[in-house]
Amino acid sequence: MSRRYVVLAPNAFAQSAKTAHGVIAYGNDPVVAVVDPSRAGKRVCDVVPHLSHCDAPIVASLRDALAFEPTALLIGTAPIGGALGDLRAGVLEAVAAGLDIVSGLHAMLAEDDEIAAAARERGVRLYDLRAVPATPVFSGAAYDIPVPILLTVGNDCNVGKMTVALELCAAAKRARRTWSFVPTGQTGIAIAGWGIAVDRTIADFAAGACERLVLEAASQRPDTIVVEGQGAINHPAYAPVTLALLYGCAPDALVLVCMPHRATINAYTTPTLPYRDLIALHESLLASVKPAKVVGVALNTRGLDDVAARREIARARDETGLPADDLLRFGADAFYAAIAGSLSKREARTA
Amino acid sequence: MSRRYVVLAPNAFAQSAKTAHGVIAYGNDPVVAVVDPSRAGKRVCDVVPHLSHCDAPIVASLRDALAFEPTALLIGTAPIGGALGDLRAGVLEAVAAGLDIVSGLHAMLAEDDEIAAAARERGVRLYDLRAVPATPVFSGAAYDIPVPILLTVGNDCNVGKMTVALELCAAAKRARRTWSFVPTGQTGIAIAGWGIAVDRTIADFAAGACERLVLEAASQRPDTIVVEGQGAINHPAYAPVTLALLYGCAPDALVLVCMPHRATINAYTTPTLPYRDLIALHESLLASVKPAKVVGVALNTRGLDDVAARREIARARDETGLPADDLLRFGADAFYAAIAGSLSKREARTA
Numbered sequence: 001m002s003r004r005y006v007v008l009a010p011n012a013f014a015q016s017a018k019t020a021h022g023v024i025a026y027g028n029d030p031v032v033a034v035v036d037p038s039r040a041g042k043r044v045c046d047v048v049p050h051l052s053h054c055d056a057p058i059v060a061s062l063r064d065a066l067a068f069e070p071t072a073l074l075i076g077t078a079p080i081g082g083a084l085g086d087l088r089a090g091v092l093e094a095v096a097a098g099l100d101i102v103s104g105l106h107a108m109l110a111e112d113d114e115i116a117a118a119a120r121e122r123g124v125r126l127y128d129l130r131a132v133p134a135t136p137v138f139s140g141a142a143y144d145i146p147v148p149i150l151l152t153v154g155n156d157c158n159v160g161k162m163t164v165a166l167e168l169c170a171a172a173k174r175a176r177r178t179w180s181f182v183p184t185g186q187t188g189i190a191i192a193g194w195g196i197a198v199d200r201t202i203a204d205f206a207a208g209a210c211e212r213l214v215l216e217a218a219s220q221r222p223d224t225i226v227v228e229g230q231g232a233i234n235h236p237a238y239a240p241v242t243l244a245l246l247y248g249c250a251p252d253a254l255v256l257v258c259m260p261h262r263a264t265i266n267a268y269t270t271p272t273l274p275y276r277d278l279i280a281l282h283e284s285l286l287a288s289v290k291p292a293k294v295v296g297v298a299l300n301t302r303g304l305d306d307v308a309a310r311r312e313i314a315r316a317r318d319e320t321g322l323p324a325d326d327l328l329r330f331g332a333d334a335f336y337a338a339i340a341g342s343l344s345k346r347e348a349r350t351a
Numbered sequence: 352m353s354r355r356y357v358v359l360a361p362n363a364f365a366q367s368a369k370t371a372h373g374v375i376a377y378g379n380d381p382v383v384a385v386v387d388p389s390r391a392g393k394r395v396c397d398v399v400p401h402l403s404h405c406d407a408p409i410v411a412s413l414r415d416a417l418a419f420e421p422t423a424l425l426i427g428t429a430p431i432g433g434a435l436g437d438l439r440a441g442v443l444e445a446v447a448a449g450l451d452i453v454s455g456l457h458a459m460l461a462e463d464d465e466i467a468a469a470a471r472e473r474g475v476r477l478y479d480l481r482a483v484p485a486t487p488v489f490s491g492a493a494y495d496i497p498v499p500i501l502l503t504v505g506n507d508c509n510v511g512k513m514t515v516a517l518e519l520c521a522a523a524k525r526a527r528r529t530w531s532f533v534p535t536g537q538t539g540i541a542i543a544g545w546g547i548a549v550d551r552t553i554a555d556f557a558a559g560a561c562e563r564l565v566l567e568a569a570s571q572r573p574d575t576i577v578v579e580g581q582g583a584i585n586h587p588a589y590a591p592v593t594l595a596l597l598y599g600c601a602p603d604a605l606v607l608v609c610m611p612h613r614a615t616i617n618a619y620t621t622p623t624l625p626y627r628d629l630i631a632l633h634e635s636l637l638a639s640v641k642p643a644k645v646v647g648v649a650l651n652t653r654g655l656d657d658v659a660a661r662r663e664i665a666r667a668r669d670e671t672g673l674p675a676d677d678l679l680r681f682g683a684d685a686f687y688a689a690i691a692g693s694l695s696k697r698e699a700r701t702a
Contacts, residue, residue, distance in 0.1 A: 053384050081488045082555070106555065137432045138588035140619060199555040203592045204457065206431070206554045234639045236598050237489035240591035241554045247587050268491060277639075284632060288585045289621050 003029040006099070008090045009076035011038045014047040014302065018158055020076030021103050022187035024054050026166050033065040034058045034076070050302065050328065062093045078186065080267060082106025082130070088115070095119050099291025104129040104186025106200065114171060129186040130197040138207035142250035143290060145218040145225070148343040150179075151251035152229040152298070153282055155258040155272040156261040156265050157238060160300040160328075161324040162188050164257045167327045168226055171336035180222035182204060182213050182247060188228050198248075199230060199241045206241065227251065233281055236268050246285060250300040251292045253343055254282055256320075259300045260312045275319045296339040298322040354380040357416040358449070359441045360427035362389045364409065365398040365575035369509055371427030373538035378515050382497025385427070386414040387439065400654065401679060413444045423451040429537065429582040433481070439466075446470050455480040455537025457551060470486050480537040487575040489558035492643060496569040496576070499694040500679050501530075502602035503649070504633055506623040507591060511582040511651040511679075513539050515608045518678045520577055522687035529663045531573035533564050535596060540581050549599075550592045551582060552602060552625050557592065561599025571588040575694060578602065584632055587619050597636060602643045604694055607632055607671075610651045611663045626670045647690040648675040 004036075009017040014034035023127035024044060033056055034044060040060035045052045059065050062073075073094035084091070084107040091101055091109065095118045102254055109126040113251055113308070119126050123324065142149075150168070152161040154331050165188075169210060172179035183195030194216075200208045210227075217225045227249045231238030262272050273281065277335050279294045286292050297316045301309035309326055323338035358375075360368040364387035375382050375395060382408055385395060392413035396403045410416050413424075424445035426438060429439045435442070435458040442452055442460065446469045452460055460477040462465045472475050493500075501519070503512040504685065516532055516539075523530035532539070534546030545567075552560045561578075568576045578600045582589030607630065613623050637643050648667045652660035660677055667675035674689035 003409070046627060060463070144488065151661060199553075201554055202457075202550075203552055203554050203557045203595060204589060206591050207588045234636070236491065236640055237558045238555060238599055240557050240595040243594050244591040249592055273639055285585070288624055288628075289587055327546040 001174040003072040003100070004070045005029055005031045005102070005351045006068070006070035006074055006075045006094070007031055007034040007060065007074050008062070008084060008087060008094070009034060009036050010090065010224040011036060012264065013039055016078075017076040018078045019050060019187045019190060020074060021051060022192050023074060024051050026191045031056050031074070032068040032070050035060070035062055035065050037061070037211070041141060045145060052198070062097065066097055066287070070099060071085060072102055075101070075103045075105060078104060084112065091115055092118055094308055095122050095124055098122060098124060100125045100127065102127045102129065102190060104197070106192065116283070123182050126313050128199040129189045130198045131170060132196050132209065135196070135201065135205045135209040135212050137205060138211050138248050140209040145214060145250065146345060147218060147222060147224055148216055148252045148253060148345050149225045149227065149249055150253050150343065151227045151245060151249050152255050152257050153242065153246070154229060154232055154256065155278060156232045156262050157235065158266060159257055159259040159262065161257045164255060164298040164327055165226045165228040166191070168255070168336055171332040172340070174225065174333065175336065175340070176223070177340070178222040179224045180217045182217045182225060182227040184210070184213065184228050185230055198244055201239065206244035207248030208334050210245050214235070214249050227255070232265060232272070233275055233278070233285070235265050236270055244286070246282065247289050252312060252345060253292055253295045253339075256294050256297045257300065258297060258316070259302070259306065260316065275316060279320065294322065295342045296318070296322050296335060298335060299324060299326045301326045354423040354451070355421045356380055356382045356423055356425045356453070357413065357415070357421035358382055358425050358427040359438060359445070360385060360387050360621060361441065361505060362387060363428045363431050367429075368427040369429050370538045370541060371401060372402060373513060374425060374541050375402050375543045376514070382407050382425070383421050384415055385417040386411070386413055387668040388412070411569055416598050417448055421450060423453055425541070426452070426454045426456060429455060429647070435463070443469055446459060446473050446475055448476060449473060451478065453478045453480065453541060455541065455548070457481060457546070480540045481551040482545050483522065483551045483560065483629065485565050486552065486560040487554045488546070488556060489562050489599050493562040493565050496601065497696060498569060498575055499603045499696050500565055500574060500576045500578065500600055501580045501604050501606060501694065502574055502596060503606050503608050504593065504597070505583055506629060507583045507613050508586065509617060510608055510610040510613065511649070512608045515606060515649040515678055516577045517542070518683040519606070519687055522683040523540060523575065523691070525684065526687065526691070527592060528575070528691070529573040530566045530575045530577050531571060533561040533568045533576060533578040535564065535579050536581055541575055542644070550589065554591060557595035558599030562594050562601070565600050580608070583616060583623070584629070584636070584686045585621060585624055586616050587621055594636070597633065598640050603696060604643055604646045605691075606690065607645050607648045608651065609648065609667070610653070611667065612655065624675070626667060630671065645671070645673065646693045647673050647686060649686060650677045652680060653678045
């Protein structure tokens with residue numbers, strides 16, 4: 001089902017509307033307008049340079065956005081803790097205007113009495129991207145998947161783990177290979193139309209949810225399974241999600257995604273880790289569970305100029321001895337070619 | 352409120368009734384009978400050697416148990432995945448007999464239509480130990496707690512992390528110090544009457560739940576906070592819970608609890624890790640987040656004879672250079688004294 005999205009991102013579209021940016025960059029359904037009074041009058045491409053292909057208008061209010069005939073409201077921000085907060089009025093206004101609501105918040109719209117009642121009355125649908133199914137405990141069935149599984153890991157949240165996974169799948173397609181993207185967070189789910197928000201699962205079942213995702217991807221018999229990572233292994237709050245993916249997806253290889261100029265974990269004073277420490281930590285965690293190696297470093301050099309970006313890429317190569325590149329800045333094909341050869345199915349293990 | 356428990360553990364009391372064993376060993380409320388047809392006619396101390404202080408009878412049916420005037424049924428087993436399964440009939444029978452039900456299952460009795468309706472009708476209460484409150488994202492407030500925080504970690508599930516935490520608190524009491532036990536799982540909650548089952552929390556909030564627990568313990572101003580660990584850092588399914596505790600409790604020191612003769616993670620083929628690898632893995636995870644060291648090794652030598660137990664303790668000391676002992680077999684006071692001196696509050700960090 002095709003939608004025409006209006007994005008709700010009041011005073012946040014340029015800086016922290018990660019979900020909206022992902023859907024605009026990689027989604028199938030068009031964004032026809034963005035509600036952000038702080039940038040009203042501009043277009044998406046004016047305020048987010050890497051979304052240069054999107055000229056959707058930014059408007060001051062939902063009322064203004066209705067002129068562009070949206071069919072659904074996408075909550076564009078991903079606030080820490082995922083509460084609805086002051087987005088409530090905008091959601092209710094959109095429901096009243098007859099729009100479906102697509103939300104990646106932890107707060108479930110379908111469980112919100114006021115919003116659920118309004119949606120029922122108006123006959124619109126609420127899509128909670130983070131609503132998760134009950135999943136079993138990790139079984140080890142993922143160890144028997146016959147195709148290579150690649151997982152992106154990173155030096156922080158919001159550095160490009162999903163983007164790198166999607167760019168690798170696109171590069172594989174250009175090379176006439178089928179690399180299947182596995183969504184594990186709300187933005188990936190909004191883009192791909194399936195998946196499980198692993199950060200929303202119950203901790204005991206988080207690895208089981210990851211296993212179910214790779215088993216589901218494997219049933220389509222792709223050449224390679226590419227799982228988008230979450231969080232960071234030294235993230236004070238979200239590392240349990242990172243570890244659930246690391247063990248539950250049973251990866252054969254990891255791609256390290258880093259913003260090299262990020263010094264501390266977002267919103268904390270915890271330092272981000274140097275490449276070698278990150279590689280050692282991931283590989284030593286996996287060593288006894290299901291060994292896998294980091295096979296490449298994908299950098300997010302946004303904010304650096306080309307010279308600085310190339311310098312960072314060279315440094316990553318030198319420090320790790322691995323292929324390194326910025327897939328958005330310089331294209332994904334070379335990096336894809338560099339790592340595709342190193343992917344192989346490791347000796348099968350069973351639990 | 353004091354209870355008189357009957358334990359429901361059909362065909363499982365001797366081998367896998369971890370929750371019941373914990374409550375019998377450390378709980379305040381007496382167990383007056385155990386339902387396990389496979390051991391009917393014996394007493395608790397006959398079939399579980401380390402519960403030698405408990406002569407409660409094991410009976411074939413709940414009907415037989417009622418003669419001992421229980422006021423509540425405790426579900427004694429902790430099945431993988433935590434489903435109700437064939438315990439349903441026993442629970443309904445206990446409700447019909449007017450007993451409150453105390454359950455540590457993942458399956459919430461209060462959300463089970465049949466059981467909830469029966470309980471309402473009969474006027475008995477359902478206590479779901481694993482029902483968790485909504486908790487915020489980890490904030491870093493735990494870094495400001497002024498007393499030392501000790502966390503037990505281990506080489507597998509079900510090796511004695513809770514037991515060691517409780518024994519250390521008891522040893523501290525004998526030494527006229529206040530070490531406060533923090534329950535993080537269903538058995539600890541049943542024993543201490545408070546806590547959060549971290550394995551039941553939503554993954555994004557698991558570290559925040561741990562932080563809330565240590566903040567709550569700190570408000571009582573103990574000399575030391577002792578948190579019971581969960582899972583194992585290389586457990587294929589439950590390691591995310593282990594990591595949530597490791598980061599969320601902001602420990603100043605770790606005690607490593609190991610069953611030295613356990614070769615593989617329970618129910619998986621994953622090997623348990625040698626002491627040095629375990630220490631290195633935990634300490635390197637914490638290094639960038641909030642540094643803490645392993646300060647001692649508490650062994651669970653159940654099943655070994657005294658000679659073999661002493662040999663394992665000596666080996667643990669040799670391999671780690673740390674105090675090592677079996678606190679149940681040889682008493683907790685020496686180990687307590689050996690580690691208490693090494694506990695200090697590390698330099699405060701803020702998030």
